[in-house]
Amino acid sequence: MLCRCPKCGKGRLFAGFLKVVDRCSVCGLDFTRLNTGDGAAIFVMQIAGGLVVFTALFVEIALSPPMWVHLAIFLPLVLVLSLGLMRPGKGVMIALQMKNQAGEAKTDD
Template sequence: MDPIRAGLLCRCPNCGKGALFGGFLKVVDRCEACGFDFTRLNTGDGAAIFIMQIAGGIVVFGALFVMIAYNPPIWLLLLVTLPLVAGLSIGLMRPGKGVMIALQMRNGVGRG
């Protein structure tokens, strides 16, 4: 399996079978299927930065279009956009972090 696809599916980028996360964003220490050691890899806040920019861009430009085209009241716009940006951010965070880990593995970061 392609490492990037495995990262998107929150699977081990090395074998594509084991789970990558033990909690919501807690990366397991070792893959249960192939034994790959994830303790040397660290994504930090990289995934969060990209996800905030993607989700924020989608919601802001969508809200701008709706404001220009339909001119709804601000309270209605906030009622729709705030949960939308929160849902997009939370929903994209695990796959985003999985891709960041897969990219680190593909580029050889953390090899002893």
């Protein structure tokens, strides 16, 4: 969740916003074999979308504000939640992939 190396907890996990470093600068753990794909994005969309939709529905039923109020509140909220959860989500997916020693499926043909 802190976007640090899952092994030592000290080295940086990301070189950019979502670009994973090749190696941990502290313990030397190789991150090149890890690939989370779109896993983190799927979870972030479900979490952010669920929170925003149910909150917007509650506000609509309780207060019935004009549509511009919904747009002014909930569009920025979904943007902030999506961007704010993406890095920690990808970090968790990398840590889970390492913990479970997950890799690409291979055939023995």
